[in-house]
Amino acid sequence: MEQHKNRVVITGLGVVAPNGVGIPDFEKAIKAGQSGIEFIPELEELNFRCQVGGIPKVTDELLSASFTELELKRLSAKGVIYGILAGLEAWKDAELTFAEGDAEPNWKYGTVFGSGMSGINTLRDAIYRTDDLKVRKLGTTMVEQTMPSAISAFLGGKLGLGNQVTTNASACSTGTESILMAYERIRDGKAQIMLAGSCDADSPHVWGGFDAMRVLNYKSNENPKAASRPMASDASGFVPGSGAGALVLESLDSAKARGAKIYGEIAGGFVNSGGQRGGGTMTAPNSMGIQKCIEGALRDSKIEPHEIDLISGHLTSTMGDVPEIENWSKALELSGKEFPRVNSLKSMTGHCLSAAGSIESVACVLQLAGNYVHPSINCEEVHPKILELIDESCIPHESIQQENTIIAKSSFGFGDVNSCIIFKKYRA
Amino acid sequence: MTRSEIEAQLKTIIKPYVQNEEAFENLSPETDMLQDLQINSAHLVDIILDMEEHFDIEIDDETAEKMLTVGEAITATENLLDKKD
Numbered sequence: 001m002e003q004h005k006n007r008v009v010i011t012g013l014g015v016v017a018p019n020g021v022g023i024p025d026f027e028k029a030i031k032a033g034q035s036g037i038e039f040i041p042e043l044e045e046l047n048f049r050c051q052v053g054g055i056p057k058v059t060d061e062l063l064s065a066s067f068t069e070l071e072l073k074r075l076s077a078k079g080v081i082y083g084i085l086a087g088l089e090a091w092k093d094a095e096l097t098f099a100e101g102d103a104e105p106n107w108k109y110g111t112v113f114g115s116g117m118s119g120i121n122t123l124r125d126a127i128y129r130t131d132d133l134k135v136r137k138l139g140t141t142m143v144e145q146t147m148p149s150a151i152s153a154f155l156g157g158k159l160g161l162g163n164q165v166t167t168n169a170s171a172c173s174t175g176t177e178s179i180l181m182a183y184e185r186i187r188d189g190k191a192q193i194m195l196a197g198s199c200d201a202d203s204p205h206v207w208g209g210f211d212a213m214r215v216l217n218y219k220s221n222e223n224p225k226a227a228s229r230p231m232a233s234d235a236s237g238f239v240p241g242s243g244a245g246a247l248v249l250e251s252l253d254s255a256k257a258r259g260a261k262i263y264g265e266i267a268g269g270f271v272n273s274g275g276q277r278g279g280g281t282m283t284a285p286n287s288m289g290i291q292k293c294i295e296g297a298l299r300d301s302k303i304e305p306h307e308i309d310l311i312s313g314h315l316t317s318t319m320g321d322v323p324e325i326e327n328w329s330k331a332l333e334l335s336g337k338e339f340p341r342v343n344s345l346k347s348m349t350g351h352c353l354s355a356a357g358s359i360e361s362v363a364c365v366l367q368l369a370g371n372y373v374h375p376s377i378n379c380e381e382v383h384p385k386i387l388e389l390i391d392e393s394c395i396p397h398e399s400i401q402q403e404n405t406i407i408a409k410s411s412f413g414f415g416d417v418n419s420c421i422i423f424k425k426y427r428a
Numbered sequence: 429m430t431r432s433e434i435e436a437q438l439k440t441i442i443k444p445y446v447q448n449e450e451a452f453e454n455l456s457p458e459t460d461m462l463q464d465l466q467i468n469s470a471h472l473v474d475i476i477l478d479m480e481e482h483f484d485i486e487i488d489d490e491t492a493e494k495m496l497t498v499g500e501a502i503t504a505t506e507n508l509l510d511k512k513d
Contacts, residue, residue: 070444074474139477140470 005189009426011260012094012248014086014197015362018054018241018349021062022089027366031399033375035225035348037239046204050216052224054241054350055202056082074141075154076125079118079242082355083151083199084158086244087113090195091159094248094260098159110163110191111155112182113246114174114198116354117206119146124205151199163191171413172314173271174198175245175357176421180269182249183421192254197246200354207240213283215318216240228351229378230315230344231325231386231395238316241350245358247365262426264368267303267406269421270296280416284320287327290418294331294410297420303406305332308340310373310402312364312409315344316351317378322385324412329389339390340408341400343376357411361421364407368423373400429509434483434502441478445471457499483509 013023018036020026029036036054043051058081063072066085075081091098096109122145129137144150149167156165164185170177175198182196200206210216217237220227228239255262272293274286298305311328315321325342329335345360346352352359367373373396382392410420439455446452447466451459461467467475476492479485479501485508487495495501 068444070471073444137477137480140473 004187006187007252008183008186008249008266009252009255010247010263010266010365011250011255012090012096013263013362013365014089014093014246015359016056016058016082016086016243017245017352017359018056018243021056021058023093026362030345030348030363030366030374031372033348033377033398035228035377037224037227037350039221039224042204043207048204048208048211049214049218050211050237050239051221052227052239053202053207054239054352056243058082058085075145077119077122077145077150077201078203079115079199079201079244080145080150080154082242082244083113083115083118083197084154086197086199086246087155087195088158090197090246090248094250096193096248103160105160105162107162108192109159109161109194110185111152111161111165111195112168112178112185113152113155113195114168114178114354114358115148115151116169116171116174116200117203118199118201119150120201120203120205122146155195159195163194169354170417171415172351172353172356173411173413173417173419174354175359176361176409176411176419177271178358179247179249179266179361180271180419180421183266183269186249186251193248193250195246196249196358197244198355198358199244200242200352202240202242206353210240217317226378228317228347230313230317230347230376231321231382232317232379233381233383235317235321235383238318238346239350241352243349243352243355243359245355245360245362247358247361263365265424265426267422267424268297268301269419270300271417271419272296273418274416276416282416283414285412285416285418287323289416290324290327290412291331293418293420294328297408297422301422301424303422305334306338307406308332308408309404310367310407311340311342312360312407313342313344314410314412316346322383325386325389335389337391337393339394341373341396341402342390342394343374343396345374347377347379357419360411361409364409364423368404368407368425371401371403373402375399431502431506434505435498437482438479438498438501438505441482442467442475445475455498457497457502459498460496461498461501462496479505485509485512
């Protein structure tokens, strides 16, 4: 196997999630099993079947502390705002400085920050104005806010990044993929520090498409906090969410030289596609693709299945949960009590779409560093087909203290795309 | 509306775009919005949109091109408001 140039560690974290904005609140929430899912009156007014969702509570205080008056005036794209907030938090957490004014950018610092429909509300407004013959009134901020790379462009400017500044998109696999892309760039010696992450907006105009596909849970409008039920016997659809997660990745040499605090290491990972063959479609995964992705991640990380302490699943609270556990079990050749602990952050945040992988990865790193496993809520009665594969004790109903050395995180997306990343406790 | 009333309201509109606070504090009709206030030229377009909305006027491209100083912007606004009445 090829020799990697650099070990890559995580030195900063930021998050904007439905159940917590900012790392301290988010960590408190995931430890306590606190759901961020609420009834959304707008969805009821718009005749949605599913009228619950996960929307981060971003306060005006946080906005004015993070942006200038002019920036706020020129910025409406919700997902982009979430992404910038998470990115800035991670950057500050890593105690990195900003390139000031006319200073040169940091040529060795870059970002891969994924996005879904982050500027949908801004785009909607522009469409209305244009169709209303008011193209003159669009202003100058529409393009920069609605282009797919809006988030990486804004972060690049805020932080003065001079290395690669790009946005990746692979549906619900986006967030995990972005971390792997940034990881590879540092590993291969092309960058010293990369801000990785992803963001997505909450909007009826994004969520409506899923509602129409009947893949959302419409049976829990009266009981929002119980709506997202990954691995439960009665899981019948996902709950839409939004937000952003951000991680500062850094070469180990750089982190040591700066004396940075190190949350953990990225041991490796893999991305692939099931090719929409062999049972895989636009919306359903080819099981062989998922297994090969997991196997590839283990190979890349040089770890054995039994070393995994925790799996942070994709696990969306749909009929996809059972085959996902089956694919993990087959790929790892582990079952029953041998199977690692497994949880789903989506039980508390809903499915944050393009932001999911990065928010869940932030949770993984917190669990790795803090030696605990957050609960997978709303799963009192585990799906019987899952219990045929793994022991019930694998699924935590409450927070558990345990020494974590290896945490595996997977994400899968429309287009039959897969990603799997392996986080490892940092040991000199 | 008097010129000084227009000036006061214009100041509120351009304030967030200004990058040179000192020049803004010493604002006069001769103050150049790009050179002196160091307003980003792309933002000038947004200032014109903000003015249109605030004063409920339509500023055509030809007029907009001539609005480089604070005094010119006040005069243009004054003329357009007069036309409305």
